[in-house]
Amino acid sequence: MPTPVILDCDPGHDDVFAIWLAAGDPEIDLRAVTTVGGNGRLYHTTYNARVVISLAGIKGVPIAPGADSPMVRLLKPAEWIHGDNALGGPELPKPTVEADPRTAIELIRDTLDASDEPVTIVATGPLTNVAMFARTCPDRLPMIKEVVWMGGSTGRGNVTPYAEFNAWTDPEAVAIVLGTGVPFTMVGLNVTHQVLATREVIARIGAVGNRTAAFGVELLNFFNSTYETDQGMPDGPLHDPVAVALVARPGLVTTVRTRVDVELHGTETAGATCVDLLGKLNRPPNANVATGVDVPAFWRLVEDAIRTLD
Amino acid sequence: MPTPVILDCDPGHDDVFAIWLAAGDPEIDLRAVTTVGGNGRLYHTTYNARVVISLAGIKGVPIAPGADSPMVRLLKPAEWIHGDNALGGPELPKPTVEADPRTAIELIRDTLDASDEPVTIVATGPLTNVAMFARTCPDRLPMIKEVVWMGGSTGRGNVTPYAEFNAWTDPEAVAIVLGTGVPFTMVGLNVTHQVLATREVIARIGAVGNRTAAFGVELLNFFNSTYETDQGMPDGPLHDPVAVALVARPGLVTTVRTRVDVELHGTETAGATCVDLLGKLNRPPNANVATGVDVPAFWRLVEDAIRTLD
Amino acid sequence: MPTPVILDCDPGHDDVFAIWLAAGDPEIDLRAVTTVGGNGRLYHTTYNARVVISLAGIKGVPIAPGADSPMVRLLKPAEWIHGDNALGGPELPKPTVEADPRTAIELIRDTLDASDEPVTIVATGPLTNVAMFARTCPDRLPMIKEVVWMGGSTGRGNVTPYAEFNAWTDPEAVAIVLGTGVPFTMVGLNVTHQVLATREVIARIGAVGNRTAAFGVELLNFFNSTYETDQGMPDGPLHDPVAVALVARPGLVTTVRTRVDVELHGTETAGATCVDLLGKLNRPPNANVATGVDVPAFWRLVEDAIRTLD
Amino acid sequence: MPTPVILDCDPGHDDVFAIWLAAGDPEIDLRAVTTVGGNGRLYHTTYNARVVISLAGIKGVPIAPGADSPMVRLLKPAEWIHGDNALGGPELPKPTVEADPRTAIELIRDTLDASDEPVTIVATGPLTNVAMFARTCPDRLPMIKEVVWMGGSTGRGNVTPYAEFNAWTDPEAVAIVLGTGVPFTMVGLNVTHQVLATREVIARIGAVGNRTAAFGVELLNFFNSTYETDQGMPDGPLHDPVAVALVARPGLVTTVRTRVDVELHGTETAGATCVDLLGKLNRPPNANVATGVDVPAFWRLVEDAIRTLD
């Protein structure tokens, strides 16, 4: 039985692979895609989701736009990585799939209500939509099986020394979601920096040979070029699909049960996800935190999923 | 033409008078009441709204419950002022009016959508519902004529040295609402501490002679007793209806156009509403801030409104 | 027996009157003057102290320069009130008194060591020197009878909505001094804004007729002109000598025993002195805080002191 | 020509090796040792410095006690690593060397004044003394060639997720020292966690065969036992002598020129040293930060230095 999943994302190059993996993997039952401002403004991330879902021939997955803006702070889209439209590189074919008339919060609510079993939310952008949902529909929280979030880090960040982009964009949302008590798994940079889109990886994806693969190769080439400039990493880390992989194949990503607190008040460290791996703070654990990934198995999963698409 | 108003509140003794004033004053067209956790948990504040609307014979005003919890922080209900059920003092008669099946956010949205003209939101509790609405329905913000909020202070606070209860309960919500750019008026302690429920005031209200007045007298006596203990004020300040009075009678409350920033990060001052009356910060004005009130005119308004009720 | 006093100051117009009051009042035994960066850079405040001590014919009071810079933050001299040299208005006569070769910390230490009885430190600038002394010579703290500080406020500030200049300049120093446990009295804006240099006050001081008085009148006229522009107060409040008056005449300034915590971490409120007058925080009292002043008696004291000078 | 050095430390097991390396290495001219509260209260750290200097037969190096307490915060000695007396493990022989009558600040000042050339301060504890010196004797700052500090981290911390003990103990002191503009090198956990006191290392030190070596072995065995319990590291990292080695042998420790800002205001991250290795913040560089160490060369240096001692 595949795991029912709502994917909340801000495409974004790596979000695209998360969408494709969630749609193409047999162990995931992708029931909805919701979008959020993050890598780009909501207008772009919603449009991009429509583009890549149309292009891959994914059917029957409603797409609903959520929050354009973080809870409390201002949005600063990650143009330095993802370009002006959040999906720099390839020319974007006109999408054939429309956005759902519902808001992200309504679509999440309806998807939970329509399900016979609790649903996993995989979030690969700022947690704004999930936090908004938690505050708007607190009675529906028990229907969320788990929130699996690509974001944060157990070590260094990628926007400021200690903050990862998704966490830095909306730290208050992270605090809200952690505070709900819904089971929470964080897949941070400490793990996602292991899945690098090397030349070999790109070649293998290209060799799949369908139009999704071809488009993906263009995305990865752009992504690698901005990662080299901005982060000194010639092979960009494909963060977001790792969160999907964790749900698709238990064990592929290893985790520890520990304590995560997000910094809301620092002048230098806002959005730092403080993971108390040594248990020095004597606080109860509140999260599973990814600590490792089977890199070859991960890429096989991505490749296999793309093969199922158009 | 009376001003269309949605009243968002957390009854609470003084919220009750805000409801009655909004319902009974001829210059206010009260279209909805929404409730929020604040003086008490949402369960109590919603119940209390139903009780005092039923008791006063107010008809046709839907009541919808909103957020139980502030955006980011934990709720600490003001039991030290309002008692365990947020409406200590009188025995509460069973309400005859039911709550609306919609949530506060839905009721605000529908009320705005049904209106031919922009609607004023008077908020007399933590701004959580208004902030949630702003984030959930940003496209509806132009239909809000103004948010008039009882909260904050230009001087000292009443929970911590510099924070007033509503602001202290959900400072992030204040920041969100200020950030929307919707016209905003703050009616703070610096003004509401002028409208004291003295023995003379209570006698006049009692002399109205209907059951609403009698219930109101019981409320004020309880309120004064806790205010004396907690704040050293034997005559309690009837904060919330001042915000309604400002809408009902332009000029009754004087305001200045100035800058308000809410402290989100201090260890001693979270929730302080920093009002730059001297313009020392060189930031653009973002609010109207109440600076004075015609106290006799205010009490006449309250008295007259109660006279129209059951 | 007059009270032995070390005066730590940042002259500054009102500091000048504090020096003259401390030197001229029979109940104060002024043993040392130390200077600190605040209203102006240390260079100016030290020079100004020498000028006004020379001009007033004060003998035998060593003057030692202390810290130019706050503990952690950058100094922003109050040029908007005190002018470029911290003592705008009159032409400054060349000082005849030299600065002591010792640093402020050494002079404080030596003054304490030379005394048969504990010595009161009256501080009328940022508390940097006192904090530095506390950290450098912790063994000498028992020889300080009390620190009486002009600074802070129980209400609004004068640089930001909630911070007074001396507290805002070096909040960490306030925290350090409060943390020492040395008896501490705060004389804040809530009281000093009552002692206004009105036309009548200036006339009376002018009528003293000596050169100190004449210089003082020039200072007050300049001070009033900047206060009108910056604070909308045509009669400037003569803050600093109120702290001296409190020591000179017990009872002239009334105080309450209460709790003071200084905000170190707020983005809008750094330097706010949070005075828990209502005891809402349930923390042990750590300070005496001035709440009132006998204004006519204060001005008589100032006038009488100036009469004893050249 | 050996480099003249003042060693400011809080012994502490690893500080002891820093003292011995500084005293025994031919390229270091150790002119003074100053102590600070950190791993233990000042009483212990000063006593411990006297013990290990006496035991090793180090002559002519004055030892002066400095600050017991951080600038603004409370001291929490690292008993969980260093034991109750900051030097758990061996029985401490009575010291034969007395402490200097001067304070640390006076000894630093006199040492700088007596030198023909600028002097390097190697600090292996909280930076309180150095910060105090900077504020007390700003005119002497040009006589400091460089401050080389063991503290901070470019990655994770060891007390909280992002704060290293020395930085966490007195973050304000780090900010003060960084703010002086004196050349500053940070040797953080990212490098010191590479120099582990393995069984082989301990055996080699033991094989030196003198009483210093024997005492050192006892220290390392204790240190490793607490590191295993507290940090899950069976071989403890010998942090402090790495800072001495950097001065003794240019090139042994590699550094990058970059930007360091210390977090003063976070609730979860106070004391985090935020090292902008990617230059994302666009601020001017203000520090050299260690990024690598030649581990075998380091241990040879330590071994050789111990061999020169008693």
Ligand SMILES: [Ca+2]
């Ligand atoms: Ca993403």
Ligand SMILES: [Ca+2]
């Ligand atoms: Ca209320």
Ligand SMILES: [Ca+2]
């Ligand atoms: Ca002053």
Ligand SMILES: [Ca+2]
């Ligand atoms: Ca150390």
